[in-house]
Amino acid sequence: xALYQKTATELLGLLSSGQVTSEELTRAYAERIANIDKxxxxxxxxxxxxxxxxxxxxxxxxxxxxxxxxxxxxPVAVKDLLxxxxxxxTCASRMLENYRATxxxxxxxxxxxxxxxxxxxxNMDEFAMGGSTENxxxxxxxxxxxxxxxxxxxxxxxxxCVAADEACLSIGTDTGGSIRQPAALCGVTGxxxxxxxxxxxxxIAFASSLDQAGPLARTAEDAALLLEAIAGHDPQDATSIxxxxxQYSQTVREPLxxxxxxxxxxxxxxxxxxxxxxxxxxxxxxxxxxxxRVKEVSFPHAKYGVAVYYIIAxxxxxxxxxxxxxxxxxxRTDEAKVAAELDAxxxxxxxxxxxxEAETLDTSLVRLYRKSRAEGFGPEVKRRIMLGTYAxxxxxxxxxxxxxxxxRRLIRQDYDAAFQQGIDLxxxxxxxxxxxxxxEKVDDPLAMYLVDLYTxxxxxxxVGGISIPCGFSKTGLPIGLQLQAPPxxxxxxxxxxxxxxxxxxxxxRRPALA
Amino acid sequence: xxxxxxxxxxxxxxxxxxxxxxxxxLMTTQLGAIVGYVEQLNELNTDGIEPMAHAxxxxxxxxxxxxxxxxxxxxxxxxxxxxxxxxxxxxxxLGE
Numbered sequence: 001x002a003l004y005q006k007t008a009t010e011l012l013g014l015l016s017s018g019q020v021t022s023e024e025l026t027r028a029y030a031e032r033i034a035n036i037d038k039x040x041x042x043x044x045x046x047x048x049x050x051x052x053x054x055x056x057x058x059x060x061x062x063x064x065x066x067x068x069x070x071x072x073x074x075p076v077a078v079k080d081l082l083x084x085x086x087x088x089x090t091c092a093s094r095m096l097e098n099y100r101a102t103x104x105x106x107x108x109x110x111x112x113x114x115x116x117x118x119x120x121x122x123n124m125d126e127f128a129m130g131g132s133t134e135n136x137x138x139x140x141x142x143x144x145x146x147x148x149x150x151x152x153x154x155x156x157x158x159x160x161c162v163a164a165d166e167a168c169l170s171i172g173t174d175t176g177g178s179i180r181q182p183a184a185l186c187g188v189t190g191x192x193x194x195x196x197x198x199x200x201x202x203x204i205a206f207a208s209s210l211d212q213a214g215p216l217a218r219t220a221e222d223a224a225l226l227l228e229a230i231a232g233h234d235p236q237d238a239t240s241i242x243x244x245x246x247q248y249s250q251t252v253r254e255p256l257x258x259x260x261x262x263x264x265x266x267x268x269x270x271x272x273x274x275x276x277x278x279x280x281x282x283x284x285x286x287x288x289x290x291x292x293r294v295k296e297v298s299f300p301h302a303k304y305g306v307a308v309y310y311i312i313a314x315x316x317x318x319x320x321x322x323x324x325x326x327x328x329x330x331x332r333t334d335e336a337k338v339a340a341e342l343d344a345x346x347x348x349x350x351x352x353x354x355x356x357e358a359e360t361l362d363t364s365l366v367r368l369y370r371k372s373r374a375e376g377f378g379p380e381v382k383r384r385i386m387l388g389t390y391a392x393x394x395x396x397x398x399x400x401x402x403x404x405x406x407x408r409r410l411i412r413q414d415y416d417a418a419f420q421q422g423i424d425l426x427x428x429x430x431x432x433x434x435x436x437x438x439x440e441k442v443d444d445p446l447a448m449y450l451v452d453l454y455t456x457x458x459x460x461x462x463v464g465g466i467s468i469p470c471g472f473s474k475t476g477l478p479i480g481l482q483l484q485a486p487p488x489x490x491x492x493x494x495x496x497x498x499x500x501x502x503x504x505x506x507x508x509r510r511p512a513l514a
Numbered sequence: 515x516x517x518x519x520x521x522x523x524x525x526x527x528x529x530x531x532x533x534x535x536x537x538x539x540l541m542t543t544q545l546g547a548i549v550g551y552v553e554q555l556n557e558l559n560t561d562g563i564e565p566m567a568h569a570x571x572x573x574x575x576x577x578x579x580x581x582x583x584x585x586x587x588x589x590x591x592x593x594x595x596x597x598x599x600x601x602x603x604x605x606x607x608l609g610e
Binding site for chain 2: 410
């Protein structure tokens with residue numbers, strides 16, 4: 001087995017016993033990326049020299065017998081929306097193509113403190129808006145299991161790089177399923193933590209009440225390691241939960257006794273593809289064979305999740321993205337052209353006798369904003385800004401935003417009721433079917449939104465969720481099992497995932513890339 | 515309820531986006547479809563339900579009022595598309 005195929009946990013053992021140096025490991029990944037990423041397109045940028053430099057420093061410190069961090073010497077890939085001081089953070093947008101971060105996000109700072117090696121930055125849907133990574137302004141990312149198919153999104157690069165053995169640990173973010181859905185479609189393990197357990201400081205905001213960063217890895221053990229490194233209270237994020245970080249990497253191997261899984265009746269209804277349903281039901285049987293009990297529950301508001309999400313997320317996005325004004329940072333349109341364009345429009349209106357229209361024409365500043373944003377944002381980002389601006393505009397606020405916030409509470413109450421009935425974890429499909437073809441849904445925004453059906457509720461409720469590989473379609477595409485837990489019970493998610501991975505080998509399968 | 519093209523045009527000003535006529539047409543159709551979809555929420559009676567803005571109820575998170583270094587001006591301005599070393603430069607706002 002090549003070095004880059006090993007799990008992070010195995011590699012840590014090799015690093016700490018001195019059988020492998022971080023420099024060797026980093027070089028192995030750099031070579032793997034050079035060989036394979038032209039096909040996959042998972043990375044936007046790989047900083048080989050910078051990574052090797054970090055690796056050598058860690059190797060030297062290890063040699064001197066210094067105490068090292070949790071991830072000492074392990075290369076980690078980071079989604080291109082978490083700031084790292086001095087490095088670009090593009091959000092896969094033309095708007096931020098040249099934006100160089102002036103500070104470290106807390107996640108990146110924690111990775112550095114854990115002595116991880118920052119290997120490169122992964123592709124994503126622009127501003128994390130999308131479910132296929134096709135909304136990236138820069139490149140397509142392909143599913144390593146079938147290069148004609150999407151890796152999912154928005155953390156498509158983050159999932160694909162793990163599936164293609166281009167990283168063993170990878171950081172993604174999840175606003176409506178953006179870690180779990182690509183993890184499912186790429187056959188890797190991906191965890192969205194409870195809202196507030198990982199700091200959002202330096203996470204370029206999409207929808208602030210929903211965004212969470214989390215780990216993608218090959219195994220639950222590895223995800224536990226990475227989550228432990230990045231979680232924790234942060235005074236820089238006022239929504240960060242002030243609670244100690246459990247030692248996930250220590251508890252992950254402890255099986256859960258007396259586990260009760262809840263199956264949401266509404267998750268097994270129309271729309272779920274039969275192969276996916278069969279794989280998920282088979283996974284539930286594996287849990288039963290390990291001693292788990294299974295109970296059916298009803299989430300009467302499950303079907304409203306996507307509608308609630310596509311009000312709340314665009315509303316928050318329209319507000320968050322108002323900061324891109326072409327003035328403070330980011331793309332700015334050609335100023336001279338703005339003045340000339342307005343002059344020409346004014347003359348034309350006056351010549352046509354439209355005096356009032358000529359007087360109410362955009363000012364130069366407003367037109368500068370509008371053109372800078374029009375040039376900087378792609379179609380999906382524009383669509384969501386428009387949707388959010390509309391839903392928040394005068395006369396519609398109560399009908400859309402307030403209504404959605406109320407139904408959001410009803411969705412949370414569905415979870416609370418299930419957990420109060422003695423359900424430990426909700427188990428079900430992560431997606432309705434395996435990876436879809438590139439281009440298949442790009443012209444139908446609503447169809448693309450519906451891929452989030454099983455994942456958005458966890459974000460709305462704020463609970464944690466994990467996707468783990470639980471089978472393959474006849475055509476060889478991975479299928480994901482989603483587990484969801486009460487707030488702050490990530491240890492249960494990880495332990496349950498590890499139990500499954502000790503009894504099955506789906507997570508060890510590799511795509512045939514050459 | 516469907517959106518009119520005029521409404522979409524107004525929203526494009528509020529959202530500070532310059533949309534081409536073709537984009538306005540497409541946006542009118544697409545936003546109409548999405549708004550039509552989300553209107554299924556009206557099936558639900560939500561009288562007396564407390565709106566939920568955040569998953570974790572927190573309020574008034576205070577920190578001590580201690581002076582800390584702030585970001586370096588030159589470094590911050592290095593990301594500005596147009597600046598003079600001290601200020602951001604914008605087109606004339608007054609006198610238009």
